[in-house]
Amino acid sequence: MNDYLSLFFKKMGPEIGRREVPASSIEKYKNQLPDLLLEFWKANGWSGYGDGIFWTVNPAEYESIVQTWLDESGILDPDTYHVVARSAFGDLYLWQSQTGSSLSIDAIYSRYSLVAKPPLTNTQLDTKVKAFFLTRERDTDDFDDLFVSAQKTLGTLQPDEMYGFVPAVALGGPGSLNTLEKVKTLEHLTFLSQLNPLTDWGFPDLNDFDG
Numbered sequence: 001m002n003d004y005l006s007l008f009f010k011k012m013g014p015e016i017g018r019r020e021v022p023a024s025s026i027e028k029y030k031n032q033l034p035d036l037l038l039e040f041w042k043a044n045g046w047s048g049y050g051d052g053i054f055w056t057v058n059p060a061e062y063e064s065i066v067q068t069w070l071d072e073s074g075i076l077d078p079d080t081y082h083v084v085a086r087s088a089f090g091d092l093y094l095w096q097s098q099t100g101s102s103l104s105i106d107a108i109y110s111r112y113s114l115v116a117k118p119p120l121t122n123t124q125l126d127t128k129v130k131a132f133f134l135t136r137e138r139d140t141d142d143f144d145d146l147f148v149s150a151q152k153t154l155g156t157l158q159p160d161e162m163y164g165f166v167p168a169v170a171l172g173g174p175g176s177l178n179t180l181e182k183v184k185t186l187e188h189l190t191f192l193s194q195l196n197p198l199t200d201w202g203f204p205d206l207n208d209f210d211g
Contacts, residue, residue: 004130005040012054012136015047017159025058032097033059033082034125040133050138052157053088053147065189066094069105073198075114087141088150088163090189093132100125107189108143108169110196146177154182164188170195 021041029038041056048055062083070078081094081103090107100120104113120128138147143163150163157163164183167173170192 002130004134008049008133008136012049012138013051015044015049016052016156017055018045018047019058019159020045021058025060029059029082033084033095034100034129035122036126036129037084037095040129046159048157048159049136050141051147051151053138054085054136054141055087055159056085057083059083061186062092062189065186065193066092066105068190069110069193069198073112073200075103075112086162086185087143088147088157089141089143090162090164090185090192091141092189100128102128105198106201107192108165108175110170110192110198111201112198113201144175146180149177150180153177154180157182160185162188164192168192168195 026038026042044056046056046058059082066081066083067079070081075081077096080097080099082097083092084095085093092105092107094103094105095101096103096117098119100117102115102117106112139145141147146163151157154163161182162185163180165173165175165179166181166183167179168191169175173179
């Protein structure tokens with residue numbers, strides 16, 4: 001096993017909720033996403049890690065959601081970004097086709113951070129994928145240290161679920177444990193995308209694929 005994967009699994013733990021990636025999806029994203037990421041999909045499926053705090057995902061399921069957000073954000077070429085991973089609370093990690101630019105969306109606050117890159121070589125793209133997995137930490141995808149308590153209270157997430165605040169923070173909710181619910185990921189993200197336009201955090205993304 002590659003060293004970067006060994007360290008990733010050591011920090012995050014074994015996969016849960018694995019879904020096998022069909023050959024058609026590998027073919028669809030060939031030449032759009034890095035080869036090493038597609039190899040990760042083949043070997044490990046779309047799965048949860050860290051007891052479900054971090055998930056690799058099927059980009060196709062998120063296309064309409066992020067399109068709604070990105071089209072109104074002012075981000076150039078919004079249709080070239082693909083969601084490749086998410087957190088238990090709806091943070092989304094996107095990769096731009098071919099260039100290696102990365103975009104992170106905080107769904108709770110409807111904020112984004114974009115790290116633009118010039119087109120990268122295949123080797124550079126694979127290095128960036130390694131850096132992304134190597135720098136994963138459970139607390140990176142937590143929200144106010146609520147994950148462990150949420151899991152104990154609400155149960156472990158299924159692949160199509162996330163923890164969402166009801167009422168949403170954007171609607172004045174306090175963002176506290178007693179307002180968390182286990183919700184369907186795509187439906188809840190669609191709802192959040194309709195509340196506020198996506199705006200820039202205004203500082204570099206510390207969770208960029210480069211680490």
